[in-house]
Amino acid sequence: MVITSLFFNLLQSIIIIVALILVSLLLKMKSIITEDHKPLFGRLITDFALPALIFATLSRHAFNLDNLLPAGMMLGSKLACLMIAWLIGRSLHLERPQLGAFILVAGFGSSSTLGYSLISQTFPNNPNAMTDALIISELGAGIPIFTIGVAIAIFFGSHRSSRSQLRSGVMSFFTSPIFLSLVLGLAVSFLSIPLNNPIFVLIYRVLDTIGGSLVLFVAIAIGLMLKPIDSKTLFPLILAVAIVKLVIEPALAFVFVNIITIPSIESEVLLIESAMPSGTVAAVIAYRYGCDGSIASALVIATYVLSLFTLPIITMLMM
Secondary structure, eight states: OHHHHHHHHHHHHHHHHHHHHHHHHHHHHTTSSOGGGHHHHHHHIIIIIHHHHHHHHHHTSOOOGGGHHHHHHHHHHHHHHHHHHHHHHHHTTOOHHHHHHHHHHHHOBOTTTTHHHHHHHHSTTOHHHHHHHHHHHIIIIIHHIIIIIHHHHHHHHSSSOOHHHHHHHHHHHHTSHHHHHHHHHHHHHHHTOOOOSHHHHHHHHHHHHHHHTHHHHHHHHHHHHOOOOOHHHHHHHHHHHHIIIIIIHHHHHHHHHHHSOOOHHHHHHHHHHHTOOBOHHHHHHHHHTTSOHHHHHHHHHHHHHHHHHHHHHHHHHHO
């Protein structure tokens, strides 16, 4: 019963995202939006919607140090997958922008945009499961993609890998809205500032509204980035990213939870989060910092479709 509900919830989430991307493609066909708007939507995501979502999410949740272990497991599996993806990409002789895009979508998944909805479906009326999901996702995937992921995109997105370019890119990240929202969100969380004041309530309603636009902006950005790609080039990348993201990463998480003892709910949440398809935000970050956004977008959509088959299998193995 849980597997059936999980499958239909996954299917519904994928249909919504694909429908929004199709709407974006239709708007592009009608010239309502054009490829000239790609930088605009990239900045709306990384400099507007994402910072609002990051700050609002992090600042309202107190982190328990006991939850750092499963988050560390998720981070460890992601770092391993990033390295594996780099080795595979090098063996496929990918150019730097393609390699950066491939590494990003192979290493980072939809742990929040899709993961939260699946966790709530799998563990209905269980606030502890959602708290675990939040901490594991934000610390094990969210912060890494906005730090390590952005650094990877900057490094491979530049035409040359000179130290001055890398240093300039790193400095631009540390002054970016994404990084500032991370720092401020964690600071407010650890300071335990009371947020039930009417002024704070209003501020957070505004932030939630802005953060809620992320899915729409991401779908439009992916629609703008999509373009025909030679199937001979794309198929090996789809196969490789599916193996890394949908098989190896959850397998690594499974090994971790069997070696290191953590509560059963945390281990189940970790396995579900690690099995998520590639993240749409990873594709946007790839394009935003100079990597191949069209390949990243195509790979993200492919892993979403393939996860319809892999997620139920992983859920059955988990039970």
